[in-house]
Amino acid sequence: MSGSDLFTGTLDLLILRTLQGDPLHGYAIGRRIREGSAGILTVEEGALYPALHRLEGRGLLEAEWGKTDTGRRAKFYRVTDEGRSHLELESERWTAFSGAVQAILGPKGG
């Protein structure tokens, strides 16, 4: 991801969540995540595209070639129903885990 790879497995969640709205292409997903996290989360392309393929392979995403506003060729991803319920479950799991970690690290992080 960025910095030095905290959070393995979280990328999937981030992608799924980012695609909850309208379908987006990979490049835009990366940008959204970065902007949506105020620059804290930077998704490397070498992590992003394989992740997209992984999620598609698992049936959590569907891809379709299309065109961007600026007329460029791009592959647009949409979340499947399975992807949606997966996101819901994993999202709750994530919250539980991060809460548990926070509970051990200390309420404020210090």
Next chain:
Amino acid sequence: MSGSDLFTGTLDLLILRTLQGDPLHGYAIGRRIREGSAGILTVEEGALYPALHRLEGRGLLEAEWGKTDTGRRAKFYRVTDEGRSHLELESERWTAFSGAVQAILGPKGG
């Protein structure tokens, strides 16, 4: 870790934090983390011991053989000064990251 490996890299933080109080041996560290997280975080031994050795190798922990209350042989770990400052930095980083993820996933996780 448990369930299906969310949170790569977080184990180090958990260990360091658990050792902030008194020195503990590996087995006890694992138990503490599990109990301190209400059973949510389960540290596999195959992850725990290598992590301990890693942290010792990096100079963040120091180890010493001793005896438990029940008279058993055990290796007790203590956090070094370097480990302490490492924990502080990484802990803040963790909070920032997890906050950023939470910001994208949604304020409540759903």
Next chain:
DNA sequence: CCCCATACCTAGTTCAGCAAGGCGTAGCAG
């Protein structure tokens, strides 16, 4: 005496993420 919980360890595998490349195209400056 045997089993279980304690307490330590390792070899082998898996797999996410990173680094570092490559490909093609649209738009703009010169």
Next chain:
DNA sequence: CTGCTACGCCTTGCTGAACTAGGTATGGGG
């Protein structure tokens, strides 16, 4: 037209954390 930059997609090779699945040894209880 040339060159540069941003867009947009991809892959190969590597690292390294965590898991699986074992193994060792010992003390106490049935």
